[in-house]
Amino acid sequence: MSLTLTSVARAQLDQVYRALDIILTKGEAFARSKDVEDSVWLNWRLAPDMFALARQVQLVSDFTVRGMSRLAGVEPVSLSDDETSFADLRARIAKAREVVWALDSAAIDADPHADITFPAGRGREMTLPRQAYLQNFILTNALFHASTVYNILRQLGAPVGKADMMGMSPQG
Structure with missing residues (x-):
């Protein structure tokens, strides 16, 4: 069995999407048990200069949908x-998964060593080989922002753990 960009992306993103669903479900249940409005926790940050929980989830979907779409050439x-x-x-998150899974695998897998140029924030562009773009930009950003959601919920006292983040909890 050979690995393709699609097979690597789907395996990793399936875990990220599943983990986010699990930890958001547990976070919501915990907030309800404490009579906390969603908006309070969705606007919670680990530090003043970091994005809030809701924005962290949005960034997971943005990096994955935009990145994988670029790899598919759409x-x-x-x-x-x-x-x-x-x-x-x-x-x-469910919509992001739906969009990513609907992309053309053959287009994503085409020439993994060819360069791709993409916006990298603050008006900058970067160029990386397509495989490096997937591994070092799309997946790294998805994991970073998903982990930050987890960390915010942990800071708030929600009963989330490593198994949830790995998509291995009984709810997953």
Whole structure:
């Protein structure tokens, strides 16, 4: 069995999407048990200069949808950033998964060593081989922002653990 960009991406992103669904579900249940409104926790940050929980989830979907769409050679679907509840965030992750899984595998897998140029924030562009773009940019950003969601929920006292983040909890 040979690995393709699609097989690597889908295996890793399936775990990230599943983990986010699990930890957001547990975070919501814990917030409800404490009579905390969703907006309080969705706007929580680890530090003043970091994005809030809701934005971290949005960034997971943005990096994965936009990145994988670029690898497939199609214009990325734009997801609106208007989520106001845990349920909205879980729906966004489900939509991201749906979009990524619908992309043409053959187009994604074409010439993994060819360069791809992409926006890298603050008006900059980067160029990487397609395989490095997947491994070092798309997946790294997805994992970073998903881990930050986990860390925010842990800081708030939600009963999430490593098994949840690995998509291995009984709920997953």
